[in-house]
Amino acid sequence: MRDALRDPANQVSPRARSLWFAEAVIVTVLLVVGLVLLSMWMTGWEFLPQWLLDRTWVAALAIGLVLVPFVLAEPVVRFAVHRWELAADVVYARSGWLSRKWVFVPVSRIQTVDKAQGWLERFFGLATVEIRTASYAGSSTIKGLDYEVAARLAEELSRRAQELRDDAT
């Protein structure tokens, strides 16, 4: 897409990296702990062959080791990919990690603007802006914004959405 579309102007907050890292760590830890519990439970399974029963912990270790590079890479890659812009009354946002997503939402078609902050986001002083139109494919979620930036963007979007007349749909 490098030849076709230019990058959206604004980066998300640098603290978003911490958020993504924390989220990835939480998911990984839960997964590994779950697998460890499973392997402890599996020791009672008589019908499994002995060589497998002796090595039930391998799955937990393997998953943990495989996920480590992903946990380290995800925040960095996401910080480079996630960008947003409001220009000419169109919201242009890019997101993704292994895959990519570009969304274009004209302010004239916006139905609702949500500004949300979960407990982890609150800890890092971040917020999410969610813009919805009459279609899932015209709706955008911008994560990892600084709280002040998110508040300003949500305010600006809902003000402009009121001013612009929606002429269709």
Next chain:
Amino acid sequence: MSIPFQEPVPEAARLSPRLLLIDPIRVLPSLLVPLAGVLVAGGFSPRSFIWAALGVAGSVLYAVVRWATFSYTITAGRLELSRAFIGRSTRVIPLERIRGVDVTTPFLHRLLGLAVLKLDTGAGGDKQEGELDGITVEEAERLRAVLLSRHHAVIAPERQARPAAPHDHVFLKVPRAWLRYGPLSGAYLFTPFALVAGAVGLAFQWGGELGLDEDDAVAVGEWLWGHPLLLIGAAVVLVVLMPFLGAAMYAFFNWNFVLFGRGDHLVAERGLINRRVVSLERRRIRGYEIAESPLERRARVARLWAVVTGLGDSQTRGQLLPVAPRAAVGDIAAEAVGPFSEALRPHPPAARRRRLFRAIAPWVALALVMYALGYALIGVAATVLAVAGIALGLDRYRSLGHTYDGTRLSVRSGSLRRAQAVVERRAVVGWTIEQTWFQRRAGLVTVIAGVGAGSGGYKAIDAGETQAAAFAAEVTPDWMAPFLKR
């Protein structure tokens, strides 16, 4: 243009405190089950009462917290719903975008003089668009007036300006002869098997009352298993019956299909015994979708749906025609939406490789695994499917395409169900371009036109990167121009 508008007091309002009585009552049933367990297991010991009391106290506390953390404000032409506890969220809905307000009073609410107010903004998806659960009835009526006052001022003149369409003009009475196309769609072909399954289900249901039990069922099963020729015969009969029973079922549902205009509505009527009538408001129609199976393509017939804003379950309710010849489909589509004859632009050769890989690779992998494990028969079957995948993949690539004729855009994809959508430009509410990791390697993307009607989004699968951006820019140049690279 300024609209006379009664500006309400711009201060945050809460839901009625009477709501606090409702929530605990509502959670009680979910408490009863564990409560009963506690009481039964613990007897009448003080501890069980403590647990029960804790449960009730918890639900009351939950209700109080929910009530205390939620507020709504109408200010400067917008409605704000906010919730703040550990996380915070605010939803802003411009009053102009509110299309409808629905006030309901469930039983408990009615006892306390409360109401639930639901907002319809036409925003897509299954998520709740906006709800005030537990305001007084008077407040609900006041809010309805306030929320809709703008809406009517803006919308009403537009409605009157539209000329009325001719009354009861019949566009098409489907001839009986077209019923023979029905089984080609494939959907009705499995009728015999569905009937047998239904009969077996009934036999099990009534068997008990006739004095038959599981042992009898097992005995019947064993007897059948002992006579394989009978089983094979039955299977052959069922397969032979497929087209006939399928045709009968299709005819039953689509008997005397009539499409006519009544006022500003398109009305489709069909059915042998139950006449099913669906009427679609013409000014809400934004496009159409044509679907064909390979058999239907060979017979030059197709199915047609209207893409309508604000119509749920559009796949059944939006149907404009049963299986009908292409010429008739084209005529009705032109009548309902407008003529469209623009040729589709093909997608890059990389898309062909991707379609082929996706159609063949899973079967090759399965075949290899099965050969390795020694299940030669399944391996052969998978190999046959892999070979068939070549034709399927090539056909899927041929189906891919997109175009724009100045007022309507069109996208097409699929082989076993090739579907082409034609949608008016004014229905587009945004664009999404998606690229998986594999698509990135191939330099392809899937571009989705967001539409506030029908399925919500129409995809041009595996378009070239530049091609996709150019397509979006061609349909909506104002929106895309600032972001294109020159």
